[in-house]
Amino acid sequence: MRDYDVLVIGGGVVGSAVARELTRYRLKIGVLERESDVCTQTSGRNTGMLHAGFLYKPGTLKAKCAVEGNGEFDRVAKELDVPFRRTGKLIVGFTEEHRRRLLAMIERGRENGVPGMELIDRARMDEIDPSAGGNFAVFCPTSGILDPFLYTIALAENAVHNGADYHLYTNVTGAARLDDGRIVLNTNRGEFSARWVVNSAGLNSAVISEMLGIPGYRIQPIKGEYFVLDKKAGVFAKIPVYPAPTERNTFDTHATPTVDGNVLVGPNSFPVEDGEDYSVSRSGMNGLQESGAKMFRHMKREYYIRTFAGARPKRVDPQTGEIQDFLIERRDEVPGVINLVGIESPGLTSALPIARRAVRLIEEKERLIPNDAFDPVRRGIRRFHEASVSEKRQLVAENPDYGEIICRCETVTRAEILAAIHNPLGVTTVNGIKVRTRASMGRCQGGYCEMRITAMIREELGKAAEDVRLTNGRSFMFTGAVKGGEQA
Numbered sequence: 001m002r003d004y005d006v007l008v009i010g011g012g013v014v015g016s017a018v019a020r021e022l023t024r025y026r027l028k029i030g031v032l033e034r035e036s037d038v039c040t041q042t043s044g045r046n047t048g049m050l051h052a053g054f055l056y057k058p059g060t061l062k063a064k065c066a067v068e069g070n071g072e073f074d075r076v077a078k079e080l081d082v083p084f085r086r087t088g089k090l091i092v093g094f095t096e097e098h099r100r101r102l103l104a105m106i107e108r109g110r111e112n113g114v115p116g117m118e119l120i121d122r123a124r125m126d127e128i129d130p131s132a133g134g135n136f137a138v139f140c141p142t143s144g145i146l147d148p149f150l151y152t153i154a155l156a157e158n159a160v161h162n163g164a165d166y167h168l169y170t171n172v173t174g175a176a177r178l179d180d181g182r183i184v185l186n187t188n189r190g191e192f193s194a195r196w197v198v199n200s201a202g203l204n205s206a207v208i209s210e211m212l213g214i215p216g217y218r219i220q221p222i223k224g225e226y227f228v229l230d231k232k233a234g235v236f237a238k239i240p241v242y243p244a245p246t247e248r249n250t251f252d253t254h255a256t257p258t259v260d261g262n263v264l265v266g267p268n269s270f271p272v273e274d275g276e277d278y279s280v281s282r283s284g285m286n287g288l289q290e291s292g293a294k295m296f297r298h299m300k301r302e303y304y305i306r307t308f309a310g311a312r313p314k315r316v317d318p319q320t321g322e323i324q325d326f327l328i329e330r331r332d333e334v335p336g337v338i339n340l341v342g343i344e345s346p347g348l349t350s351a352l353p354i355a356r357r358a359v360r361l362i363e364e365k366e367r368l369i370p371n372d373a374f375d376p377v378r379r380g381i382r383r384f385h386e387a388s389v390s391e392k393r394q395l396v397a398e399n400p401d402y403g404e405i406i407c408r409c410e411t412v413t414r415a416e417i418l419a420a421i422h423n424p425l426g427v428t429t430v431n432g433i434k435v436r437t438r439a440s441m442g443r444c445q446g447g448y449c450e451m452r453i454t455a456m457i458r459e460e461l462g463k464a465a466e467d468v469r470l471t472n473g474r475s476f477m478f479t480g481a482v483k484g485g486e487q488a
């Protein structure tokens, strides 16, 4: 049995933020993640908005954590080397009813402490972004966009740098209590024990909560589908454009530029049974085409390069189905458990504020000794594409692998792919390389580079072809030889 002070179940953005914040103290920390990487679930399936915090009911954890997370993100992005731009956001209206809702939204923003929101006319909108639809808008200057994959990876890598252990492919299947009060977690990779267990299992958080002795929560997955548009469309998109909130105070389809120059159009929003079914529907995508065009005037089929889906883990009242706030709890009758349930949007923005609150709940019960060696800084892989001409020359002179382009669409070099293959978390999948480098995220979607990346994974890690996976244990790149009867 492997022993820890704290075990975190789920290595998404929230679990990784918790692990990273815990490494500020002298604790032995383990993260148990059932997938092949930290951003295969909700943390890698979202819009990548740093929300400002104007949408949520004043006084709620969603409001407080979003405003706190937003306020600190310039520093966080710098510390962790995460691509981020404080773009601001337009929330646009077409009708007088929309105007009424937008004015109420400004008021709510004020109550939540969101600075600088103002109602602007079409002329001002044209100055900010002529490709935005709408007759008038609220401009919110503090909203921003970030790379959700690299943020999650950066938190995890920084946690590892500061001493945390990540156990990928480790599925928690049961829990028990030892005589001394420690909690034992059963997994497909043996038993782990700890004084504290943090449940940050996302869509699975209600199941894990029950496993740990706190039943009664219900998670309703709400699916959202997206189009990813080519960078050719991205040149028109200056700022995220959202529609006026619905009557239920949620947002329909929006158009959001990404930090890398693409545009995301979506998500729609509908309840599903299985939150981890990430297929997209024809009807959903047709709907996005129509609603997306209202937000973004360059919404054309020729720009579509990919679709994807994610599901928000909404905690709902089991009786009424009413949507609830984030839950961050510790119960005296179930010692050693920190429960994070229903961390839906704005969970990406709120990951660090949630993590600090989780650590505080532990600190209320035992004295935590600061880790004087804690280093908040993490450096990502140096991107050739972003370097100036003279920097490129220098990179190639120092490391000739920067002189070989593997992904032509995104100009990703061999040096970057090698750095990604030898990542600190030990992720070995093709998609793991993709989210770390952007290789295969361009116009051809891996048609050119995917096989070269697969070959590099095989060579570098000494893997047989049939052992290389796209994302998880079930997604084979090769299953056998086509010709000659030999094994691939």
Ligand SMILES: Cc1cc2nc3c(=O)[nH]c(=O)nc-3n(C[C@H](O)[C@H](O)[C@H](O)COP(=O)(O)OP(=O)(O)OC[C@H]3O[C@@H](n4cnc5c(N)ncnc54)[C@H](O)[C@@H]3O)c2cc1C
Residues within 6 Å of the ligand: 009, 010, 011, 012, 013, 014, 015, 016, 032, 033, 034, 035, 038, 039, 040, 041, 042, 043, 044, 045, 046, 047, 048, 049, 050, 051, 170, 171, 172, 173, 200, 201, 202, 203, 204, 208, 223, 224, 225, 267, 310, 311, 312, 313, 343, 344, 345, 346, 347, 348, 349, 350
């Ligand atoms: C469509 C959509 C758009 C969104 N847009 C935004 C946005 O723009 N801005 C924003 O702030 N937020 C946004 N969010 C919300 C945000 O993405 C989530 O709140 C956040 O990613 C949740 O992180 P997490 O770590 O809790 O969940 P996850 O990333 O799902 O992590 C949970 C992890 O737990 C693991 N796990 C589950 N069960 C087990 C087990 N038994 N054993 C081991 N591991 C287990 C899973 O494999 C998973 O990796 C959006 C969400 C969606 C779906």
